[in-house]
Amino acid sequence: MHRKPRVFEATADTGGGGAAAPSLHVAPSPHLADPSLTTRRMMVDVLVALVPVVGMAVWVFRWYAVLQIVIATLACLAAEAVFTSMRRRTLTLGDFSAAVTGVILGLSLPWSAPWYIGVIAGVIAIGLGKAVFGGLGYNVFNPAMVGRAFVMIAFPAALGAAAFMDPGVALRVATEATPLTLAKQASQGTPWWPLLLGTVNGSLGETSALACLVGGLWLCLRRTAAWEIPASIIATVALFAGIGQFVNPGSPMTLAHHLLGGALLFGAFYIATDPVTSPLTFRGKVVFGVGIGALVWVIRTFSGYPEGVMFAVLLMNAVTPLLNRWAYPTPLGGPAPAAK
Amino acid sequence: MSAQATVPSVHSGALSYGVHPHDHKELSADAPIEVLPTPAEVLVPLVQHIGAPNDAIVKPRTAVAWGDVIGRSEAFVSAPVHAPIAGKTARLKATTLPNGRHMQAVPIKAEGEQVEGRALFDDVYGGDWPLDEIPEDRGAIVAAVREAGIVGLGGAAFPTHVKLSVREDRPIHTLILNGVECEPYLTADYRLMLEAPQPIVAGAMAAARAVGARQIAIAIEDNKPQAIAEMKRAVAGTPIQVVVMKTHYPMGGERQLIYAATGLTVPTGGLPLDVGIVVMNVGTAAAVARAVLRGKPLTHRVVSVTGEGIATPKNLLVPIGVRYSELVAYCGGLKPDAVRAVAGGPMMGFTLGSLDVPVTKGTSGLTVLTDAALKKAPETNCVRCGRCVDVCPIRLVPTRIALAARHKAWDIARAYHITACIECGCCAYTCTANIPLTQLIRMGKAELPRS
Numbered sequence: 166m167h168r169k170p171r172v173f174e175a176t177a178d179t180g181g182g183g184a185a186a187p188s189l190h191v192a193p194s195p196h197l198a199d200p201s202l203t204t205r206r207m208m209v210d211v212l213v214a215l216v217p218v219v220g221m222a223v224w225v226f227r228w229y230a231v232l233q234i235v236i237a238t239l240a241c242l243a244a245e246a247v248f249t250s251m252r253r254r255t256l257t258l259g260d261f262s263a264a265v266t267g268v269i270l271g272l273s274l275p276w277s278a279p280w281y282i283g284v285i286a287g288v289i290a291i292g293l294g295k296a297v298f299g300g301l302g303y304n305v306f307n308p309a310m311v312g313r314a315f316v317m318i319a320f321p322a323a324l325g326a327a328a329f330m331d332p333g334v335a336l337r338v339a340t341e342a343t344p345l346t347l348a349k350q351a352s353q354g355t356p357w358w359p360l361l362l363g364t365v366n367g368s369l370g371e372t373s374a375l376a377c378l379v380g381g382l383w384l385c386l387r388r389t390a391a392w393e394i395p396a397s398i399i400a401t402v403a404l405f406a407g408i409g410q411f412v413n414p415g416s417p418m419t420l421a422h423h424l425l426g427g428a429l430l431f432g433a434f435y436i437a438t439d440p441v442t443s444p445l446t447f448r449g450k451v452v453f454g455v456g457i458g459a460l461v462w463v464i465r466t467f468s469g470y471p472e473g474v475m476f477a478v479l480l481m482n483a484v485t486p487l488l489n490r491w492a493y494p495t496p497l498g499g500p501a502p503a504a505k
Numbered sequence: 506m507s508a509q510a511t512v513p514s515v516h517s518g519a520l521s522y523g524v525h526p527h528d529h530k531e532l533s534a535d536a537p538i539e540v541l542p543t544p545a546e547v548l549v550p551l552v553q554h555i556g557a558p559n560d561a562i563v564k565p566r567t568a569v570a571w572g573d574v575i576g577r578s579e580a581f582v583s584a585p586v587h588a589p590i591a592g593k594t595a596r597l598k599a600t601t602l603p604n605g606r607h608m609q610a611v612p613i614k615a616e617g618e619q620v621e622g623r624a625l626f627d628d629v630y631g632g633d634w635p636l637d638e639i640p641e642d643r644g645a646i647v648a649a650v651r652e653a654g655i656v657g658l659g660g661a662a663f664p665t666h667v668k669l670s671v672r673e674d675r676p677i678h679t680l681i682l683n684g685v686e687c688e689p690y691l692t693a694d695y696r697l698m699l700e701a702p703q704p705i706v707a708g709a710m711a712a713a714r715a716v717g718a719r720q721i722a723i724a725i726e727d728n729k730p731q732a733i734a735e736m737k738r739a740v741a742g743t744p745i746q747v748v749v750m751k752t753h754y755p756m757g758g759e760r761q762l763i764y765a766a767t768g769l770t771v772p773t774g775g776l777p778l779d780v781g782i783v784v785m786n787v788g789t790a791a792a793v794a795r796a797v798l799r800g801k802p803l804t805h806r807v808v809s810v811t812g813e814g815i816a817t818p819k820n821l822l823v824p825i826g827v828r829y830s831e832l833v834a835y836c837g838g839l840k841p842d843a844v845r846a847v848a849g850g851p852m853m854g855f856t857l858g859s860l861d862v863p864v865t866k867g868t869s870g871l872t873v874l875t876d877a878a879l880k881k882a883p884e885t886n887c888v889r890c891g892r893c894v895d896v897c898p899i900r901l902v903p904t905r906i907a908l909a910a911r912h913k914a915w916d917i918a919r920a921y922h923i924t925a926c927i928e929c930g931c932c933a934y935t936c937t938a939n940i941p942l943t944q945l946i947r948m949g950k951a952e953l954p955r956s
């Protein structure tokens with residue numbers, strides 16, 4: 166090595182010539198960044214965590230599941246490409262956020278939905294759910310749920326409780342109604358084992374509580390999903406449902422139905438934990454989760470809908486900006502004194 | 506006052522906020538302190554502290570001896586500077602300190618006999634440090650510290666005699682010596698604790714007497730077991746206790762250390778003395794001992810020259826005012842992939858645009874980083890993941906403050922306590938979207954209009 170110190174790049178700060186060998190550059194601290202945390206890795210984590218859910222969906226619903234997921238994902242990717250180029254932004258497909266929206270959207274559809282439902286929901290999810298707000302990070306509502314809510318309102322027949330049933334196809338689960346519909350409308354319970362495993366009818370991703378738990382807990386362990394949110398959602402629903410079961414022991418809407426039977430776990434681990442649309446702080450996250458849990462229980466118990474996860478998440482998304490403002494922590498040492 | 510009953514004991518502790526970057530200390534941790542040969546010229550900045558500026562008190566082309574005062578000020582919050590080598594002064598020259606301040610500096614050309622090598626090390630850190638020779642009089646200790654030009658060597662560079670001058674209405678109960686050294690890469694304090702524990706202990710005893718502290722503790726992170734063992738041996742027979750802190754950045758920040766070790770919170774905008782505590786870096790303590798027991802000024806310090814971009818990382822005892830380029834040359838030069846030179850550590854240090862600037866009293870290291878260490882994923886929009894909130898040791902909401910600063914929304918920045926930020930860098934280090942949060946907040950603090 167040379168003993169002689171090298172020549173350094175001149176900077177605006179120090180002036181001077183020395184344009185020769187550019188080597189040292191000036192930048193403010195900190196100079197290190199945690200290499201393991203990037204937006205893209207976060208999204209890839211979610212995709213990996215969805216593998217068990219997708220696996221169970223394909224096992225139970227066969228190629229119906231494959232079709233829905235592929236259609237919704239392609240629609241979201243295409244919409245992302247079109248909308249970002251319309252806004253003359255650099256293409257953001259590389260952050261995989263559109264892929265996550267697509268897969269979650271596909272998993273939230275019934276196996277029987279016609280192909281255009283996935284396409285329309287995908288375009289709405291990215292367009293209305295995200296692009297109009299200014300892209301990833303600025304949206305108020307969970308994009309997948311925006312898409313899902315839109316098609317549910319626009320095509321009630323294709324997404325209502327009856328759409329899940331079709332005795333004519335070669336799917337065993339298609340001959341029965343979803344567990345929550347059965348419990349609510351026919352007062353008929355479902356044993357807990359099929360609920361846990363997921364060999365029942367329902368939206369593609371929601372049926373297997375087990376798959377959601379496995380993938381969801383892994384996401385929480387990776388700290389990609391904030392554990393506070395699923396924990397407070399599940400605890401709240403469990404509390405209300407437990408009280409409900411105690412007060413009204415004959416009801417088929419048991420604690421097991423509430424927790425394992427609908428989209429609760431899928432929603433709690435994969436949808437409510439969307440960082441963009443959930444609060445920033447610990448306190449905010451807990452209130453957000455309690456709110457979703459309470460709304461889910463209220464909708465399931467008192468409304469005409471058998472399921473309420475989607476609306477509960479969207480409603481709490483709407484109050485997230487308020488929660489962020491209300492739940493900011495006090496600085497260590499107290500608030501900063503007024504400027505002198 | 507019944508302060509006696511309310512003094513919390515100092516204990517080992519941990520931080521629940523902050524980050525844990527790879528520390529890279531292995532690069533220089535096992536390199537014993539080497540004495541840099543006397544350079545042909547030093548450039549001593551006239552002001553190396555926070556406070557009132559000094560005036561040069563020597564004319565150009567004057568012969569100075571090692572330790573002669575060359576700049577001072579009558580203001581209380583100031584620290585004189587001394588000639589770090591024997592030689593002859595030249596005309597004042599402008600230089601740029603790492604923090605970007607432009608400053609007049611006194612060049613001194615080495616001339617005559619110099620104290621070098623082992624003799625220099627022994628003069629600064631070696632030999633006996635008899636605790637019974639520490640003066641009883643608090644004022645004498647403070648005066649010796651002031652005369653020696655001692656400032657915080659951990660980086661803050663606040664004049665130490667000001668810290669040691671206790672006010673009647675603010676009694677001090679505890680002195681905490683900061684041997685945490687939580688910045689990645691740096692090992693200067695670590696080597697000092699291993700190789701010169703005695704002056705650290707003596708300095709702690711002198712400082713504790715000056716402030717009237719009833720409790721003295723040395724805090725060290727648990728990734729330095731050898732330093733813990735060495736300091737425990739050295740404090741035997743004194744009232745000093747060694748407390749072990751769980752390794753976590755920024756444990757070495759005053760507020761964080763006080764909170765983790767005592768449970769007390771320093772009020773925002775306040776100082777440790779508001780809760781009866783003085784925190785002092787271990788290197789500062791050694792300088793205090795030398796001033797009080799030997800009447801010698803602060804002219805040398807230990808500097809880590811490290812990072813993947815340095816050929817042979819070392820810990821050096823250097824005269825203040827030596828140029829960084831000479832340290833680099835002594836350590837075998839830069840590696841070809843060196844891209845950034847940082848005065849201090851990589852989390853809070855300042856980059857140097859040129860290595861032709863002098864080492865100051867507050868410089869604990871030179872960290873030269875390579876492209877590989879700096880690699881970052883591209884910045885995206887904030888995904889509101891809340892990680893920056895989770896790591897902020899001051900419990901702020903960095904994303905709100907930084908984005909408010911970016912858009913110059915000063916009301917929001919203020920409402921979210923922008924001025925409470927200690928610029929530790931945790932939020933920017935951790936940000937999922939790779940937003941330069943700390944940088945934006947620092948800029949915001951500078952531009953924040955006074956209302």
Ligand code: SF4
Binds near residue numbers: 886887891893937
């Ligand atoms: S860590 Fe970065 S991406 Fe996450 S909330 Fe903070 S600023 Fe946003």
Ligand code: SF4
Binds near residue numbers: 896898900932
């Ligand atoms: S906001 Fe300030 S104090 Fe908080 S982590 Fe960021 S730099 Fe550190």
